[in-house]
Amino acid sequence: MRFIWQYLRHYKKEIALIILGTLGFVAVTLGLPTLLAEMIDKAILPQNTSLLWRYAAWMLALSILGLLGRTLTTYMASRTVNDMTMQIRNDTYTKMQQLSHHEFQEFGVPSLTTRITTDAFMILQFTEMMLRQGTAAPLMILISIFMIWKTSPSLGLFVLPVAPIIFLFVMLIARITLPISERQQRNLDKINRILRESITGLRVLRAFNREPFQHGRFQEVNAAYRKTTSQLFKLMAITPAVFSLLLNIVIIVILWFGAGYIQQGNLQVGTLVAFIEYVFHALYSLTLFANIFMMYPRATVSAKRLQEVLDVPISVQNPDQPVTETQEIGSLEFRDVDFAYPDASEPVLRNISFKTRPGETTAFIGSTGSGKSTIVKLIPRFYDVTKGQILVDGVDVRDYDLKTLRSKIGFTPQKALLFTGDISENLRYGKFDATEADMDRATDISQAREFIERLDTKYRTEIAEGGTNLSGGQRQRLSIARSIIKGREIYIFDDSFSALDYKTDAAVRQSLREETKDASTIIVAQRVGTIMHADQIIVLDKGEIAAQGTHQELLRTSDIYYEIASSQLSKEELALE
CATH class of the missing domain: 1.20.1560.10 (ABC transporter type 1, transmembrane domain)
Known part of the structure; x- marks a missing residue:
């Protein structure tokens, strides 16, 4: 009752009208038997016709009053x-x-x-x-x-x-x-x-x-x-x-x-x-x-x-005095970050430290379960770090207003989720007031324009629940377009090129270089070919940084990276590197 009352108390006028209608209905309902008793004893049994009609009129009037009271109660109760x-x-x-x-x-x-x-x-x-x-x-x-x-x-x-x-x-x-x-x-x-x-x-x-x-x-x-x-x-x-x-x-x-x-x-x-x-x-x-x-x-x-x-207490909350503006733009830094899931006994990330500046691309690679996707989920505060700091534009992400923080980030998730609606509506999740020119530019960069143009209704093409009427590569390209349609300070691509063929992958990355030249770019990938041109590549192993450097440096210094690269690149490609 306490739960219901905390909502009902805001409808005091409606409840008053319900009680008023109820009083009228109860008075009429119990008044009718009294009139009926008098009608039987004083009019029907003595056969007093004039008095009988008078009682009948009173009972009819009371019935109408009761109907009005009941109608008022029912209507106000239903509305409330x-x-x-x-x-x-x-x-x-x-x-x-x-x-x-x-x-x-x-x-x-x-x-x-x-x-x-x-x-x-x-x-x-x-x-x-x-x-x-x-x-x-x-x-x-x-x-x-x-x-x-x-x-x-x-x-x-x-x-x-x-x-x-x-x-x-x-x-x-x-x-x-x-x-x-x-x-x-x-x-x-x-x-x-x-x-x-x-x-x-x-x-x-x-x-x-x-x-x-x-x-x-x-x-x-x-x-x-x-x-x-x-x-x-x-x-x-x-x-x-x-x-x-x-x-x-x-x-x-x-x-x-x-x-x-x-x-x-x-x-x-x-x-x-x-x-x-x-x-x-x-x-x-x-x-x-x-x-x-x-x-x-x-x-x-x-x-x-x-x-x-x-x-339920919210584990990720806005601070009391959130930061909404910063002087620095587009930088990202991890300082000795540890992270453990709330129900886990052991941390999944340990001592993660790196820094990336505007115009730079930082890539993460490693075996399955090494913590690559977990790292990028910490940046927009899907979770909070257990230890250490994550700084965006020199400010701890926990000090930001959540909307301000997330408006700085263009996030392309690992699973390319699309919502029911047409293509334009999905693209406008990234920019509410996006024009057709904005959509053309974003889809050009993500290489989605070529298949959209083949559709009869173009941007008005309806997308089924979860985007099941599109291929995996098409969903991924639309997801990338959605994250870049509005200029952001930090772009995160969480294994967002995995469904693309090598040619499309290369074309998307080439187009993204120009789009993200003034922003920090974070890429999580399984393919070496996707990240080999990154400014720095971080190799993760069991939640820790095993090696860090450029593609050429890691081939020489990291056994883990060399093993991954050799499993994907030919001997000739490795030799060229």
Whole structure:
């Protein structure tokens, strides 16, 4: 409830209108039986036609008033809950955008997807029920009990034992529901995870004929989800049946003893009818209130999961007094940098030190797992260093405003991720106001222009999710164009040429030299041919700098580099070097 209230408190006017509409609806609902009792006793039984029409007119007027009150409550509750849920999703999405890679790994993408969709929807359902029924039901119960006691205290004694029975039953159901709801949401997370893996890894599954295995995994978790959901539905189905049974028993008892009171002259027919209506409204409202308690454990689980996302501490944050401007432009320096992932026992980088100035290219090469990609992820603060400093333009990256820091960097990731939309929209991720001339220049440099011109709709060509309607090389070239479309001080290419053929690779690098002549360029590569003309090449081995120098120097001084180069270059090419 605390989670929901922190959002609902911003809708005080709407809640006031909901309460106003509820009061009108309750007054009308419980006023009608009173008028009905008087109509039966004073107009129908005495056959007073004129008085009968008068009562009918009053009841019609009250019904219209009740309809207006109910409509106001329903409309304001729906509007408030939808606005509130939208804000919850906005806040959760905003927080997700601030999470570092480590926090994403802790939650998992499928779980975050479930929280922002299914859990938020569960909060919507519960809050709407609480505003519509949770405000009306208590009033209806209290006023109905008062009218029951006022109408016939002796008959009211037969209703009294039912309330604690219903209360205890509801508390028992709520206690059983809570752990089942938690299991249900965890199973839904697993379904989303397996579904995501099955879709993104479909080609791998088909290549190894593992569709039956993956189908079995999905069936297993889907069956577990069905089991927990079935348990919840059974509990939800039992409750109305029990309440209906209790209500029918109470009404039968009231009719039995009420008929005797009428024969004795202690009760009128109209009063008995009104009494039964009051009992019905009291017990039915108690049933509605019980439904809220039935949903409460499920809403609690969802609220807890959303609160976990909103409360998780951000490991990469803006400083209190961030730097937004610098005098130096385009320099980068690592000073004795160590880095260990938050859940790792050993650092993956140790004592990394180097410096690059505007116009220079620094390249990293090494075996798989040597830490090449980790180094470049530290520059835009995807993670923070464990020890040492990374200086951009002479300022520690931890002292920068994050937007300022990242606006200095043109980052081309290892995986060329493209977003759903057309080519121009993807290029404008790099520069929001990019003109067609800007796109022409960037795609010329990245060698993407030649395949774009062959497309019927050019820059308006739609890109499928993840860019699956393009080849790997085309995606990589568009990714490079996106990172260079706006002038940056530092360019990072994280193994961004691996899908290009040698001819295109050479053409892209030749074009980039002119584009990046006033900027620092960082290249991570597996191919020696991609980095052999860099100003300095850093050879990494097990997270440490094993050698550093130019291509020619490293061939003479580094066994690791020579081994890599000899595996890729011919003896003639090595001799020429």
